[in-house]
Amino acid sequence: MAATWGEIFPQLMAAGLLASRGVKEKLESHPDPLGLIAELRSKGIKGKLTPEMIPSSTSKSNPGRVIAPIAEPAIENISMRNNMPDWNREDFPMDAVDAMIDIKVHYDITGNSTTEGKMGDITNAFNDRLEKLRKLIISNSDLPRRPIDIARLYQERARFQGRENKAVAIGLVNDPRHTKNGHLMFSLEDSSGEMNCLLMDRKGDDRIIEHSQIIEAGLMPDDVVGVSGTFSQNGDMFYVDDLHFPMQDKHDKAYAEQGVSVAFLSDIHVGSKTFLEAQWHKMVGWFHSEPLARTIKYLVLSGDCVDGVGIYPGQDNELAIKDLYGQYTRFAELLELLPDWVECLMLPGNHDAVRPAEPQPTLEPDIQQDYNNTKFVGNPCDFSLDGVRVLSYHGKSIDDFVAGLRTVTYRDPVEAMRQMLRRRHLAPQWGGKTPLSPEPEDGLVIRDVPDIFVTGHVHGHACVDFRGTTLVCSSTWQDQTSYQRMLGFQPKPCMLTVVNLGTHKSISIPFA
Numbered sequence: 001m002a003a004t005w006g007e008i009f010p011q012l013m014a015a016g017l018l019a020s021r022g023v024k025e026k027l028e029s030h031p032d033p034l035g036l037i038a039e040l041r042s043k044g045i046k047g048k049l050t051p052e053m054i055p056s057s058t059s060k061s062n063p064g065r066v067i068a069p070i071a072e073p074a075i076e077n078i079s080m081r082n083n084m085p086d087w088n089r090e091d092f093p094m095d096a097v098d099a100m101i102d103i104k105v106h107y108d109i110t111g112n113s114t115t116e117g118k119m120g121d122i123t124n125a126f127n128d129r130l131e132k133l134r135k136l137i138i139s140n141s142d143l144p145r146r147p148i149d150i151a152r153l154y155q156e157r158a159r160f161q162g163r164e165n166k167a168v169a170i171g172l173v174n175d176p177r178h179t180k181n182g183h184l185m186f187s188l189e190d191s192s193g194e195m196n197c198l199l200m201d202r203k204g205d206d207r208i209i210e211h212s213q214i215i216e217a218g219l220m221p222d223d224v225v226g227v228s229g230t231f232s233q234n235g236d237m238f239y240v241d242d243l244h245f246p247m248q249d250k251h252d253k254a255y256a257e258q259g260v261s262v263a264f265l266s267d268i269h270v271g272s273k274t275f276l277e278a279q280w281h282k283m284v285g286w287f288h289s290e291p292l293a294r295t296i297k298y299l300v301l302s303g304d305c306v307d308g309v310g311i312y313p314g315q316d317n318e319l320a321i322k323d324l325y326g327q328y329t330r331f332a333e334l335l336e337l338l339p340d341w342v343e344c345l346m347l348p349g350n351h352d353a354v355r356p357a358e359p360q361p362t363l364e365p366d367i368q369q370d371y372n373n374t375k376f377v378g379n380p381c382d383f384s385l386d387g388v389r390v391l392s393y394h395g396k397s398i399d400d401f402v403a404g405l406r407t408v409t410y411r412d413p414v415e416a417m418r419q420m421l422r423r424r425h426l427a428p429q430w431g432g433k434t435p436l437s438p439e440p441e442d443g444l445v446i447r448d449v450p451d452i453f454v455t456g457h458v459h460g461h462a463c464v465d466f467r468g469t470t471l472v473c474s475s476t477w478q479d480q481t482s483y484q485r486m487l488g489f490q491p492k493p494c495m496l497t498v499v500n501l502g503t504h505k506s507i508s509i510p511f512a
């Protein structure tokens with residue numbers, strides 16, 4: 001008895017069979033696909049189902065070898081509609097299958113890394129950062145006057161000791177610290193010199209809320225900020241009246257004409273014993289049956305798609321697939337289960353088989369060859385989808401923001417993303433937890449404000465607006481690890497974030 005794909009697909013899932021490319025067509029034209037699946041199931045055959053394994057009739061032929069058997073996924077009914085208040089079919093003028101692929105990459109380090117890691121390269125990287133962010137501070141921040149080089153400012157400090165004549169400087173922050181009295185001290189450095197700065201936490205009527213917020217959070221080492229203020233009587237301290245960041249007040253989003261959508265995932269961690277495979281198949285089933293899924297043209301995978309090998313001590317005991325290439329092959333098979341109309345963009349994270357120093361180039365051609373419908377890019381990557389600007393960054397530096405700023409925690413990683421946008425920099429701190437590659441052009445500067453800014457790494461989940469930019473902290477597909485259990489950290493796995501590129505409405509769909 002012939003059957004439709006809607007009838008065939010749940011049976012494949014229930015049998016633990018993964019349909020690779022070409023299988024759908026072959027089963028749809030098969031005289032008895034459900035009988036065939038039942039036959040394979042009765043023989044205990046699971047895993048990848050290739051077209052060669054499907055005989056053209058129900059004859060008892062050998063269905064072929066079994067590749068990578070999987071645990072039988074639990075089929076559960078999820079009531080999607082309850083979680084989709086914003087989702088209207090009318091919001092999507094066309095199906096993804098009818099839309100053109102329109103991806104433009106604006107920044108990717110792949111093939112463009114020129115550093116030799118020498119001292120001169122580090123100096124050049126910092127000079128480039130300072131220059132780029134200085135321009136942004138001048139254009140976006142309300143400076144009371146033009147900034148002056150720190151050495152000249154210091155020579156002329158007598159002019160800037162009265163309250164009425166403020167001086168302005170822009171530089172890199174060194175050694176930020178809180179004093180015993182709760183004030184914020186740091187030194188500010190440019191290519192001409194360095195000066196000590198103090199931002200006072202005033203109380204009572206003198207209190208300035210923005211200052212209190214900055215003081216509460218602190219500053220990151222190697223932040224680039226502007227200061228305006230005056231010198232102390234003896235000239236060895238600069239009293240900061242105002243701090244200036246390179247962020248604009250408000251960003252105007254671009255809207256796509258095609259009206260298809262983009263979905264976000266990261267940190268799949270295939271190869272780990274804690275990879276949530278059954279939930280993946282639940283999502284695959286959703287992609288093949290849910291009308292909203294027909295609008296998903298792009299899937300952005302923001303790093304750590306595999307668990308990697310030798311990433312942390314004792315990782316070997318937690319791996320279900322111990323071979324690195326095997327992990328990538330398995331992930332390729334899992335992606336292959338998604339409908340053909342979904343185009344993936346995949347970037348590396350700190351678990352991937354590329355250099356750890358950021359910006360990271362993309363994965364090697366040897367790995368890429370297993371994948372269809374996938375564009376490989378570096379980390380971070382700044383690109384446009386149908387004219388909507390997306391900045392995707394794996395998010396390793398969130399570890400530094402948690403350590404450096406008192407307002408950022410792993411429970412609220414979106415605050416780190418707000419702080420990155422405020423600084424227009426993805427990973428300011430040199431020598432912290434994020435290894436950085438000193439490129440002549442600092443690739444971690446946020447040159448253009450994105451319409452959508454996405455990170456992963458911390459295995460949380462969020463989708464919020466911040467001054468006109470949609471911030472997506474994309475969800476993981478890994479259950480709590482023993483390390484996270486030790487830290488008491490609860491991940492938020494198996495959430496697919498979908499953003500309509502035409503309206504910027506967003507939906508998060510749970511598969512856990």
Ligand SMILES: [Fe+2]
Nearest residue numbers: 267304457458
């Ligand atoms: Fe991860």
Ligand SMILES: [Fe+2]
Nearest residue numbers: 304349350457
């Ligand atoms: Fe990560």
